[in-house]
Amino acid sequence: MPRKPPVVFPQEQRLLSELGERLRLARKRRKLSNAVVAQRAGISRTTVYKVEAGDPGATLGAYVRVLAVLGLEGDLNLLAADDRIGRKLQDLALEPSPNAKRRKAHPSPIQSREGPA
Template identity: 80%
Template sequence: MPRKPPIVFPQEQRLLSELGERLRLARLRRKLSNAVVAQRAGISRTTLYKVEAGDPGATLGSYVRVLAVLGLENDLQALAADDKVGRKLQDLALAPPARRPRAAGKRTDPAPPPDTKPSS
């Protein structure tokens, strides 16, 4: 029984479609047929069509195999490489807690020195 495809929001679908289109264009620039890329990637032509269409049902492994056949697998190194939000959250967790200011009326001064009597 086939699995239900994952729920994909429009923005995510747009990202997948754009990725698929870039992969298709990369294949065409290299003058490779879809049959050749599918064979080298070890996937079916139907799966390659899904990858190039940005189908969310295509596995990440299929995308990686196509990237590898096209010589673009190192592009994966750039994904989430600069996690600005995560680093800020990490820095906030590492910062020492801020000290609370003392209340104005509760200032404690050191005790005055005891009275000393001059020796006679």
């Protein structure tokens, strides 16, 4: 019995479709057939078609295998490398809240009330 395909929102489907198209173009630039990519990746030709179509049912492993055959697996290091939102959230957590009361500086017991000696 086939698995139920994952729920994919339109924006995510567009991203997958664009990735698949880039992979298809990369394969064609290298003058490789679907059969050759499938054989080298150790996956079926149907899976290669799914990857190039941006099918959300294709596994991440299949995408990685196709990237590796095309010599593009290093591009995976760029995914989520710059977590701007996470850093902003982290920085916000480090800032004191605007409602926090600031402590007034008290003179230290070593200093006299007349000032330093």
